[in-house]
Amino acid sequence: MSIFDYFRTAKKDTASIAKERLQIIVAHERSQRNQPDYLPKLQQELIAVIRKYIDIDQDQVDIQLDQNDDCSVLELNITLPELHERH
Amino acid sequence: MAKIIVVTSGKGGVGKTTTSAAISSGLALRGHKTVVIDFDIGLRNLDIIMNCERRVVYDFVNVINKEARLNQALIKDKRADNLYILPASQTRDKDALSKEGVEQVLEELAKDGFEYIICDSPAGIEHGAFMALYFADMAIVVANPEVSSVRDSDRILGILQSKSRRAEQGERVEEYLLITRYSPERVAKGEMLGVGDVEEILATKLLGVIPESESVLKASNQGIPVIHDQESNAGKAYSDAVSRLLGDNVEHRFVTIQNKGLLQRLFGRSA
Numbered sequence: 261m262s263i264f265d266y267f268r269t270a271k272k273d274t275a276s277i278a279k280e281r282l283q284i285i286v287a288h289e290r291s292q293r294n295q296p297d298y299l300p301k302l303q304q305e306l307i308a309v310i311r312k313y314i315d316i317d318q319d320q321v322d323i324q325l326d327q328n329d330d331c332s333v334l335e336l337n338i339t340l341p342e343l344h345e346r347h
Numbered sequence: 348m349a350k351i352i353v354v355t356s357g358k359g360g361v362g363k364t365t366t367s368a369a370i371s372s373g374l375a376l377r378g379h380k381t382v383v384i385d386f387d388i389g390l391r392n393l394d395i396i397m398n399c400e401r402r403v404v405y406d407f408v409n410v411i412n413k414e415a416r417l418n419q420a421l422i423k424d425k426r427a428d429n430l431y432i433l434p435a436s437q438t439r440d441k442d443a444l445s446k447e448g449v450e451q452v453l454e455e456l457a458k459d460g461f462e463y464i465i466c467d468s469p470a471g472i473e474h475g476a477f478m479a480l481y482f483a484d485m486a487i488v489v490a491n492p493e494v495s496s497v498r499d500s501d502r503i504l505g506i507l508q509s510k511s512r513r514a515e516q517g518e519r520v521e522e523y524l525l526i527t528r529y530s531p532e533r534v535a536k537g538e539m540l541g542v543g544d545v546e547e548i549l550a551t552k553l554l555g556v557i558p559e560s561e562s563v564l565k566a567s568n569q570g571i572p573v574i575h576d577q578e579s580n581a582g583k584a585y586s587d588a589v590s591r592l593l594g595d596n597v598e599h600r601f602v603t604i605q606n607k608g609l610l611q612r613l614f615g616r617s618a
Contacts, residue, residue, distance in 0.1 A: 273537025278494050279544045286501045286548055293505045 295325055306336065314340060349457035351464045352592075353483035355507075357499030359470030361491045362527040365563060366585075367467035368396045368572035370487070373589030375430035376574075379462045382421065384433040384452075386479035387469035388443060391435035397424065398570025399432055408436035411448035417455050426575060431461075444478045453482055472506060481512050485521040487554060491528045492540040500524070500549055523554035525588060530559045531604045542602050555588030557581050558601040 303323045310316055322337040354367045364385075371383035384407060385393035394400040399422045405415035410433075417433075424430035433452075436443065456464055468479035480486060486507050490500040507520045514520070526545055533539035546553050557563075562579030566572060574589070576582040580601050590597045 275534065275537045275540050275544070278540050279548070282494055282497055282540075282548050285498060289498075289501065290505070294509070 294327065299323060299325060310338060316341065349453075349461050349464050350485060351453060351466065351483050352485045352487060353466040353468055353480040354487045354489060355468040355476065355480055355503050356470065356489040356496070357472060357476075357503040358491075358496045361489050361496050362557070362563075363470070363489050364392050364396050364467055365567065365573065366487065366489050366525060366527065366557075367393060367465050369574040369582075369585040370589060370592070371430060371463070371465040372397075372424070372427050372572040373574045373586060374463050374465075374592070375424065375427035377589065377593070378429060380429045380460055381427075381463040381465065382431045382433060382456055382461045383465040383467060385435035385467050386444070386475050387467065388435050388475055389437065389440065390469065391437050393432065393467050394422075394434045395570060396567055397432055397572060399424070399434075400570075403434045406434045406436040407452070408443045410452055411443065411445065417452065417459070426571070442474060444475060446478065446481065449478050450482065472502065476503075477506070477510065480507055480520075481510070483507070483511060483520050484513070485523070487523050487525050488549075488551065489525050489527055490545060490549070492526055492534070492542075492545055494540075497540070497545055497548055504549065504551060522551050523592075524549055524551040525554045525557065527557040528559045529556050529601070531602060535604055542599070553599070554591055555584055556599055556602050557584045557588075 303321060306323070307316070307318060307321050310321070316338065320339040320341075322335075324335045324337075326333045326335060352370075354363050354370065356363050364387075367383050371381050375381045383393065383397075385391050386407075387393075388408065391406075394403055402422050405420035407420065409415040410417050410420045421431040421433055424432060453464060466479040466483065469475040480503075486503075488500050488503055490496045504522060507522060508514055511520050524546065526542060529542070530539055534541045542553065542556055558580045560573075560579055560581035562576050562581050563573050566576055566579075566582075573579065573581050574585040577586065584601055587597045587600060
């Protein structure tokens with residue numbers, strides 16, 4: 261790789277940066293668009309209940325509502341801490 | 348049956364009113380009876396872009412409140428025979444637009460034989476913008492090749508797909524993307540998002556690409572919708588967009604760098 265190549269690759273053009281940033285934010289906003297308003301509160305309350313029994317962090321609970329044609333699925337993923345950490 | 352078309356964007360200043368004026372004029376010039384409605388209550392601007400600001404007597408809100416009849420408020424365009432303008436109110440608050448009131452006016456326009464009803468939306472996603480898009484059969488989402496505009500366009504597409512009357516009835520609003528202020532030179536240099544990038548991110552069918560052009564400001568200075576300037580690239584690009592709206596298959600122009608001819612180079616005439 262010549263020294264010129266180095267300069268060329270180091271500077272990514274700004275349009276590509278714009279595209280990448282947009283793809284990420286748009287995907288994120290679309291995933292939140294169809295979720296009902298009560299979902300964040302539901303998540304908070306679920307965490308509170310689980311915390312009564314297991315010590316978990318906020319980010320260890322993932323809650324998602326998937327809508328199919330005739331039914332909705334509420335998906336709840338809780339990552340439990342490793343066994344020796346449990347009380 | 349009248350076709351209701353909303354011109355919307357979320358973000359302000361991207362060319363909604365310029366586009367509404369151009370598209371409505373283009374449809375009328377081709378013989379279609381067309382009306383263009385300004386939904387920007389309190390900040391009307393369509394009248395000045397179309398050079399009828401001194402002919403406004405009654406407005407959209409007067410008609411909704413039954414203070415004037417529809418045909419008293421409609422202003423006949425002086426350039427295109429089949430075109431009428433319904434100006435926004437300059438003084439009332441934006442909540443003056445009730446859903447029932449807007450629906451009644453749209454129904455009356457359809458009954459009067461208008462083929463196309465163009466709704467020029469205000470910026471934002473508040474009441475006025477919502478009223479402009481709610482009854483739409485088709486939406487033209489205007490975007491600049493720039494991050495904030497594209498992001499806002501995606502929000503508006505989401506609202507069209509969930510909150511419009513068609514969405515409530517389980518149908519879809521026919522959505523089109525119109526990119527304005529496009530500069531192929533800057534795209535080639537990697538300084539601007541390309542048409543393909545914006546199309547890919549928004550996953551919406553492209554209605555047209557309007558190149559950045561001095562003629563747009565010149566047109567608004569004089570109150571002549573830019574589509575009347577068929578010498579300019581922006582005027583030609585809007586004409587193409589109207590053709591596509593009417594179902595013609597027209598290739599996109601002005602998306603790649605154009606080589607200037609010898610004469611153009613000598614005299615340096617641009618756009």
